[in-house]
Amino acid sequence: MSDDWLLALAEAGVAAPNVQAEVAAALHDDLQIEECLKARRGVVIYRASLRGRRLIVKQGVPNAAEVLQEMRAARLRMAGGPNDVVAPVVAVNDILVMDEAPGQPMQLALDDLGPGDTRNARMARVGDWALSYTGGNYDTGVFGKTYWFRKRSEEIAKARVAEEMRGALQNVMAWLERHAERIAGAPVTKGTVHGDLTPMNLHLDDKDILWGFDVGTGPRMPIARDLARFMVTWARSSNLPDGLGLEEAMALARPVLRDDELTTLLPFFLGEQIAGRLAEQMPDGVRARRIQQMAVTLMETYP
Known part of the structure; x- marks a missing residue:
């Protein structure tokens, strides 16, 4: 798959009939791919339909069968309440087919609201979704000082960091x-x-049900890291007064984390996620300035 997004989309369009035929054969039914929504980093996402059912076809998922099983397990854990995961349909080779999530992305659902109690309550819904996703199967461990720092350092060492972002990145590290x-x-x-909890991987529908998709294979890890990923991804695409939205971050995390984690683990993983964004961000544009402002806000708040 080409790194050039226009060429990648063109290649995805050429490949669509073969993907459609492969999925239709697995389903023994007449699935129709309607359009390519995204093609990036070897992953292609199509919108499709099957007898009136709106579907998403995701190609480039090497562990598609495992992800399908995790989606089924998550739906059982969440028990069809106000928090849910879209229904998986089939996995074939590196292709995963699932229902299209109803409603609007949480990115828009949050941006439609100004700062204050209403937006904080909506943030708390995301935290509640993350807690529900665990199925109550969580415990308290001990934070080791080297693993996550070393992991992020190794990833940055392999990245092509823009020269203009190096100073901010070094400060954050x-x-x-x-x-x-x-x-x-x-x-x-x-x-x-x-x-991969992000505001684009959660949809809020008109019945106030929060739908998740694009899940992984159910890893057990610090929940604060998933919350930090959500927060940093949202903040880099939103115009927040302090750049990071620390008030919203607290609202997000309180339903899930211990009180002491709000000033220990959550800031650490916010910084770890900001470092990852600095390493991959081109230096020009609004997003670059927002990520740099996030870093400043974080380090000034937790010196």
């Missing part, structure tokens, strides 16, 4: 190392997490 030292041994809530 130095802060991360100091903060990890300070909170070593702190309690950490671990559980089954989404793995």
Whole structure:
């Protein structure tokens, strides 16, 4: 798959008939691919239909069968309440087919609201979704000071970091190392997490049901990391007064984390996620300035 997005979309369009035929054969039914929604980093997402049922076809998922099983397990854990996961349909080779999520992305549902209690309550809904996703199967461990810092450092070492972003990135990594030292041994809530919790991977429908999709294979890890990923992804696409939305971050995390994690684990993983964004962000544009402002806000708030 080409890195050039226009070429990648064109290639996805050429491949669509073969993908459609492969899925239709697995379903023994007449699935129709209607359009390509996205083609990036080797993953292609199509919108499709099957006898009036709106579907998403995702190609480029190497562990598609495992993800399908995790989606089924998550739906059982969440028990069809106000928090849910879209229904998976079939997995064939590296293709995963699922229902299209109803409603609007949480990115829009949050941006439609100004700062204040209403938006904070909606943030708390996301935290409640993350807690529901664990199925109550979470426990408290101990934070080790080296693993996550080393993991992020190794990823950055392989990245092509824009020269203009290096100063901010170095500052954040130095802060991360100091903060990890300070909170070593702190309690950490671990559980089954989404793995890529972002405002575009949750939809809120008109019945106030929050739908998740694009889940991973159900890894157990610090829940604070999934929440930090959601927060940083939202903040880089939203115009927040402090750049990071710390008030909203607290609203997001309170339903899930221990009180002491709000000032220990959550800031650490916010920094870890900001570092990842700095390493991949091109230096020009609004997003670059927002991510740099996030870093400043975080380090000034938790010196």
